[in-house]
Amino acid sequence: MITRKRLAAGVCGLLAAMAVALLPTPAVAGEPEAKSSPKVELTLDVSGSMRARDIDGQSRMAAAKQAFNEVLDAVPDDVQLGIRTLGANYRGEDRKTGCKDTRQLYPVGPLDRTEAKTAVATLAPTGWTPIGPALLGAADDLKGGDATRRIVLITDGEDTCAPLDPCQVARDIAAKGIHLTVDTLGLLPNAKTRNQLSCIAEATGGTYTSVQHTKELRDRVHQLVDRAARPVVTPKPAEGTQQCAGAPELKPGVYTDREKFAEHRWYRVAVRPGQELRASVSIAADRAVNNDYGVLLRASTVHGREIVRGAEAGDGRTDVISSGLRYPKAPLTSSDDTDKPATETVCLQVSNSFSAPASVKTDPGMPVELTVDLVDGPDEASDAAFFGLGHGWWFLAAMVLTGLVAGLLWGWISRWRVTVWRTN
DSSP, X not given: OHHHHHHHHHHHHHHHHHHHHHSOOOOOTTOOXXXXXXXXXXXXXXXXXXXXXXXXXXXXXXXXXXXXXXXXXXXXXXXXXXXXXXXXXXXXXXXXHHTTOEEEEEEEESOOHHHXXXXXXXXXXXXXXXXXXXXXXXXXXXXXXXXXXXXXXXXXXXXXXXXXXXXHHHHHHHHTTOOEEEEEEEESOOHHHHHHHHXXXXXXXXXXXXXXXXXXXXXXXXXXXXXXXXXXXXXEEOOOBSSSTTOOBOOSEEEEEEEOTTOEEEEEEEEOTTEEXXXXXXXXXXXXXXXXXXXXXXXXXXXXXXXXXXXXXXXXXXXXXXXXXXXXXXXXXXXXOTTSOSSEEEEEEEEEOOOOXXXXXXXXXXXXXXXXXXXXXXTTOOOTTTTTGGGTHHXXXXXXXXXXXXXXXXXXXXXXXXXXXHHO
């Protein structure tokens, strides 16, 4: 009887231990959360023009399939990959229907290589080239998460579904601040295709590549997919204001915003004594602009007194124009008034002098990337505004002093020569 009771107790204890072991383990406080996986969607043109046999003796479609199969074999394990097509299903002449012909062939997620290859093998050149709708669909496929997101668009021609402008679609996607990059690859592109694909890539911070051979296509797509797996600094959105009062206060980091032509935007940074503020700004000309343009990054006090500025100008075609500044704030000394606020609010003004032809849309504004850093300043940091570093007074004073010394020296030499001449 006693043996049976002990046996029953032992069995109950064993079952209880197994039940506890099977319960989900609670997360340890302070344990870092799992990071989101990077996402990539390959967006392939399957329109009728992909039948052309001009890439290494085979059709453009066959070259794309071969490149895709080799890329799928090498996709990093931590990348979630999907495939979307455009022009793969509708063979008719109805433009309205043809311009809706884009669908997700393989969903974005952990990659099943066999399933993805099987899906690609079913593709055959068919219909229209709705690039704009395909970009909108791909952006929707990649939504969610805070990891890198990348669309790789592969096409042999320009969009056939105007008035929806793919370049404007790309700008609208970029303006959402979701940090989605579109890279474009043109298969044997003509000038119009090149211009359109370049515009799409530039609008989102991506790259454009012209492809002539299967190996080039494979290597470039593989490179872009692999790039998505690399850790990158994701800029934070920051909406500047029209004046310093009420402007967002920025901590050290990288920020993105949008600025219209000839607009001014303000931000604030708190700088402590002994720190040096380092800031830089880049504005991307993601559309056609007129010659003669510039960007200004200006630091001032909350009362409007300029501290220092950085400016850059150009007069030709550009993709990005940048400028920067540095402001070292002097450390406190024993003689400083203890009632004086230790931290100074510095107002950063970002301005541009871009303009564009009347046919160019101005909305949304051009992409702005602002980098802010605070580092330990030099041991004897000085007020740059007091000494006039922001206006070049140091250089002017040095030039005046040099001229004065040179004048005195030349006068002395001239008098000496006259004296020698009279003596002789």
